[in-house]
Amino acid sequence: MKILVIKPVVSGKKLVKKLKKIGINSWNFSFFDFFPSNSSINLSNKINELYKSNIIVLFSKQSVYYTNLYLNTNNLKWPDSVKYFTIGKSTALFLYKYIKKKFFFLYTKIAKVC
Incomplete structure (x- = not known):
């Protein structure tokens, strides 16, 4: 299974890291970010x-x-x-x-x- 996480950069990277830690291949693609x-x-x-x-x-x-x-x-x-x-x-x-x-x-x- 592969998961595409569509969240702002910081929270997306945190989620990807957690998913990879439990063996789920994933990556983050951010459509937007906040400043x-x-x-x-x-x-x-x-x-x-x-x-x-x-x-x-x-x-x-x-x-x-x-x-x-x-x-x-x-x-x-x-x-x-x-x-x-x-x-x-x-x-x-x-x-x-x-x-x-x-x-x-x-x-x-x-x-x-x-």
């Missing part, structure tokens, strides 16, 4: 939209990390009045460290509440 933005089109230009949102969907721990970093740097908090959804349990657990409220995440085709 702080220096662009003029970034969260600072969209912050009002964040607070006007009804729903926020987070796709990765990195998106949670960098959003939280921006919010902390600017003395802002995660919006309270929105419904949060995440893709995956690890992203849900990571987000829970910051927002401490119930939210939904997709895991094994069933929406669960954290």
Whole structure:
């Protein structure tokens, strides 16, 4: 069996290393990676939209990390009045460290509440 891991570079390499350690041939191919933005089109230009949102969907721990970093740097908090959804349990657990409220995440085709 061969496995192609499609994750950002750092987490993909960690998973490949674990798989190879247990005898599963695998390699990582990253379609994307995460870095702080220096662009003029970034969260600072969209912050009002964040607070006007009804729903926020987070796709990765990195998106949670960098959003939280921006919010902390600017003395802002995660919006309270929105419904949060995440893709995956690890992203849900990571987000829970910051927002401490119930939210939904997709895991094994069933929406669960954290």
